[in-house]
Amino acid sequence: MAKVKLQDVARSAGVSISTVSRVINNPDMVHRQTRESVEAAIRELGFLPKAGASKLHPGSGETGSGSVEHGCNGTSPVVALVSPVNDSDFYFDLQISLQENLLAINHYPLLIHTDGELSLLHFLEKDSAWLDAVDAVVVLSCEIEDRAMEILKKRGVPVACVHRRNRSVFSVLNNDYLGGYDAAQYLWSRGHRRFGLVSWDAFGSDRKGDRVTGFTNYLMENGVEIPESQRIASDLSIAGGRKAMAELSRGELPDAVFFTSDTMAIGGLQFCRDEGITVPDTLAIMGFDDIRMASVMGLTTMKQFIAAKTRLVVDELDACLKTGSGELDQREVTITPELVRRISA
Incomplete structure (x- = not known):
């Protein structure tokens, strides 16, 4: 029997891949009816979340905390996608593209929403337990302060930034x-x-x-x-x-x-x-x-070349994790937008 993938669960439940990921990782952030639909699809298909995800108890519809094993212990690397919003069309597309690129190389995306907090440091001061579950971090638009970088470096977690200028990390942004x-x-x-x-x-x-x-x-x-x-x-x-x-x-x-x-x-x-x-x-x-x-x-x-941006970030993180360097090059890649002409103008 073919291995059941995240995409299969999403298709069966009629939701996005990111919604399935949220049900596994942050079930309280998902509407009850949607959560129950995803959990039913998981049980029906026999989907097994990878290490780093919360484990679903078959038949109960409840969630509990699962133990975490990192990629260095022989499982797929877990990459946190830290985003300040979860209801924006652009950020939805950006998260989906990152997930697709990560899953394509057998890396597991873990969605972390800061509930509008634009300071990574402030968010880490409120909640940093998730860092124990990840091998790398991609920050979407949040400011990465020097102190936040110190926290990540001490844990040996490489970090990249998308869609915000930050010269202290590897970042990909728009002109x-x-x-x-x-x-x-x-x-x-x-x-x-x-x-x-x-x-x-x-x-x-x-x-x-x-x-x-x-x-x-x-x-x-x-x-x-x-x-x-x-x-x-x-x-x-x-x-x-x-x-x-x-x-x-x-x-x-x-x-x-x-x-x-x-x-x-x-x-x-x-x-x-x-x-x-x-x-x-x-x-x-x-x-x-x-x-x-x-x-x-x-x-x-x-x-905005979303797919190109996310490929750059994922390729850099993958190379970093393979070499075990623990830190990406501090450089900024700027991509120029391109006109797409349609009927509205």
Whole structure:
């Protein structure tokens, strides 16, 4: 009989791979009905979680703590994916890509959510027990302070960072400034001269700022400044995008709106559809990220090369774990976004 994989459980339960992983590792973070569905699939398929995961008690639907064995003891290496959010489309795609790359080389992904905490140090001060279960750490967007690095180094746990600038570790990030600049250049080339700008209002302000600065700098170089009334900050969500588009529609509509997130842009597209605003004839809409839903919605966007980023990180970690060096090279890899033209702009 073929070995049952995480993907098989996800398919049987009708959920994502990350949801199955959360049920195994952090069951209290999963809705009861979803958790029970995944646990039933695990029992039905006879799936055996790898070392480092919580063990399911057959037939009980309850979870308990399992003993942990590290990759150095002959089992698959366990790699923690530390993320501040679990309800963002972009971060969902990023986590899925990391999981797929890790599973492809027989490394086990362990999802750790910081519940919005952007400081790795503060999170470790509240909860560091999970470090005993891992062989390496990938940090998604959180700040990695010097003290946090000391804690990880003392434990001999190599760490990499994705989607945030951090020169003290191996990090892979986006050239968000150039992405914003190129987005403005594209919309300008399409003949648009009156612009709206929508960004999120809290999380990840460094990336948001670079995208906004790149976009507005290109326009200023061409003698255009976006009025404050056409600059909207909202929640990093589809609902936030709808709300921002509603605000913009109260006055004279711009020619084009640049959303610094695809998720928000999708909300803007939905608002325009519901209100009878034709896109792109009346209003062009452009996003940033190229999440999976962007192609479905026909959204023009700036593509972040998620698969390339995650492959780089996983390859570096794999090489580090194989050599046993315990630390990755301190270098920064920057990837430039690329225009993906669809029907919205």
